[in-house]
Amino acid sequence: MRALRALGMDGAVTYTFLARSAGVAGSAGTVLLILRRLSPVEQGYYYTLLGLVSLQLVFELGFSFVIQQMAAHECAHLELHPGGRIEGDPVAHARLASTLRLSLRWYTVAAVAMCIVLAPLGMVFFSRRGIPAGPPIPWQGPWLAAVFASSASLWCMPLYSFLEGCGYVRAVAAMRLRQSVATSACAWIPLLLGHGLYSPAMAIVGYLGAGLLYVLSHRRLLLGLARHKGTQKAVRWMREIWPFQWRIAVSWICSYFTVQILVPMLFALRGPVEAGQMGMSLSITGYVTLLALAWSTTKTTPFGNLIARRELKELDRLFRRTLGQSMAVFALVALAVCVSAVLLSRWAPRLAARVVSPHLFALLMLAAAANCLVQSLAILLRSFKAEPFLIQSLAVAALTLALAALAAPRWGNAGAALGYLAATLGVGLPLAVTIFLRARRGYLGVGKVETMVQPCQGV
Helix, strand or coil, rough: CCCHHHHHHHHHHHHHHHHHHHHHHHHHHHHHHHHHHHHHHHHHHHHHHHHHHHCCHHHHHHHHHHHHHHHHHHHCCCCECCCEEEECHHHHHHHHHHHHHHHHHHHHHHHHHHHHHHHHHHHHHCCCCCCCCCCCCCCCHHHHHHHHHHHHHHHHHHHHHHHCCCHHHHHHHHHHHHHHHEEEEEEEEHHHCCCCCHHHHHHHHHHHHHHHHHHHCCCCHHHHHHHHHHHHCCCCCHHHHHHHHHHHHHHHHHHHHHHHHHHHHHHHHHHHHHHHHHHHHHHHHHHHHHHCCHHCCCCHHHHHHHHCCCHHHHHHHHHHHHHHHHHHHHHHHHHHHHHHHHHHHHHCCHHHCCCCHHHHHHHHHHHHHHHHHHHHHHHHHHCCCCCCCCCHHHHHHHHHHHHHHHHHHHCCCCHHHHHHHHHHHHHHHHHHHHHHHHHHHHHHHHCCCHHHHHHHHHH
C-alpha cells in the first residue's frame, strides 16, 4: 500500500490506469487479429479509416475540456448529494446548470455537422485512391458505419466531462474501465467474423454503450440541472467561454495535424501498406502515452478546485509530484515496448514487417515522450481556464505537415517519422517548457489566478 501511495495510485488514478491497461491489452488483441485476419492492404485501410474518423476533434473543438473546467470551478462552491440534490451557492448552482445546457446544445449541432460533412468527405478520399492490383476493398459500409457511430459518441462526450468536473472523478474513471473492456470486445467481433473493417465502428458502439449506462445512473442530477431555472445567472458563452475555447479548439485541431494526419497522408502518397505500418506503430506509442497520462488527466478536476480556492502553492506541489510519476511510468513502459519491437524483428520478421522498423519505432517513441510531457504541462495551465500553448500547437502542426509533405513522398515512413520527431522534440518541447516556466513564475510569484490567466492567453 505504501508503494502504491508513493506512485500516486489513488482511486481515480488506479481506475484510469486499469482502464488504459485494459485498452492496451485490448489493442494488443486487436493488433494480433489484424495481423491474422487482414492483409497488409486492408490494414492500411483500417488505420486510415481510424485516422479520418479522428477528425471528430475538428467538430468537438476542445469543448469537453472547457466543460470540465467550468463545472470544476463552480462545484468548488457546491455540495452534490446522492439522488441529484445540490446545496451551496445559488449563483454557482445556476451557472453549473447553464454550463450543462450550453454544452448539450453545442454537441447536438457538432454531432449533426460531423455526420453531414465527414461521410461524403471520406467517400471522396477513399474512392480516389485505388488499389493497383488485387481484389477490391469493401470500405464503403465500414466507413459510413464508423462515421454514424462516432457522431453518436460525440454527442455523449460533454456528459462524461461534465460529471467528471462535478467531482465524480473516480466514478468516471471506473466507467472508462468498463468502456475499455466493451470497446475491445466489440472490436474483436467483426475481425473474428471476417468483416474486419467494421471493427472501428463496433469499437465505438461498445464505448458508447458503456458510457450511456453510466450517464443513466446520474440521470437525476443531469435532469435536475437541465430543468433548473436561473437564466439571469447563466454562463455567457461569448464572454466567458469562447475566449478560452477557441484557443483550445485550435490547439486540439493542431494535435490532429501533428499525429493523426500522418496515416491518411501516407495512404495518399505512398499507398495503404506503408500507411498501415505507420498506423499500427502510432497506435502502440499512443497507448504508451495514454497509460502515462493517467496520473495527469485524473488531476484536472483537483487542479481546477485548487485554483478556484486560490491554493496555488498546493497546486504546484501536486503537479510536480504528478508529473514525476507520469514520466517515470512512460519511461518504463516505453523501454519495454522498444525492446519488444527489437525482439519481434529478430524472432518474427513477417509480423515485424507490419510495423515500422525498430529504429523508426524508437524515433516515434521519442516524439511520444515529448508529447506526453507537453500534454502534462498543458493540463495544468489549461486548468486556469486559459490556453497558453496556442502558438506552440500551431508551430508544431505546421512544421510537421511541411516536413512530412516534403519527405514522405520520397522516403515514406522514414521521412514522416523524422519530420514528426523534428517538429515535436526539436521545436514543440522547448517552446512548451519556456511557456510553462514563464506561467509558473507568474502564479507562484503573486498568488493570484488573474495574473496567471491573462499572460497565458496572450502568449
